[in-house]
Amino acid sequence: MPDTASLSIAESRTYTISELAREFGITPRALRFYEDKDMLHPARDGMTRVYSHRDRARVTIIVRMKRLGLPLADIREILDLYGLGDNQRAQKRKTLEKFRKQVQEFEDQREDIEVALVELRKGIEWLEQDLSNVGPTSDDAENVAAYDAVARKQLDEA
Structure with a gap:
């Protein structure tokens, strides 16, 4: 059973834009872009963006799915299904649908290549x-x- 005290400490940790950019090998500009696309919602401390554990998890998903070639619109659609309270069932179904579609696109591209x-x-x-x-x-x-x-x-x- 996980230690709930350590989970709450990890979940309460915050990140700066520079820390997340460095960790994921992306630019701060990319993080601001994802925020503009309503994919991230960092808190503010004055003019400074403060990213939560949840924001970091969303960046993980965004970066992984971009590497798989999914368009940002599809990624956002998947992210938007997270908080439905259905044990992520809708999100997992939508992800499965998008992954199958991406596999087919890659197979078509491979044939063309x-x-x-x-x-x-x-x-x-x-x-x-x-x-x-x-x-x-x-x-x-x-x-x-x-x-x-x-x-x-x-x-x-x-």
Whole structure:
């Protein structure tokens, strides 16, 4: 059974914008942006933002879901379902729906990437073959001769 005294101490800890930004590898500007999008609700001490344990948990969710490629609108929708008092059932269902959708999008993108890679490899093969059939241009021959002259000079001086 967890120690409730230590839980309340951890839950009562506050964070500055700099601390959260550093911890999550994001900028303070990103945190202010999430606040503007109504995803975070830090308290204020004068002009200073004071982030709670709950805000930190929300930043954790935001950062993780962004890494998974979810749009901010979807993340906000999931965050908004947290406080319904249904043991997070609605939030978990919505997250499952969004994750399934994201998996499908990634699979579609992977198919598109595979097709593009095949086409690019064909293009590379054709270009390499075509260039070898054409042979060197007069510019190529001049560049080779100039390089050869510089290399011979350096060898002679050594």
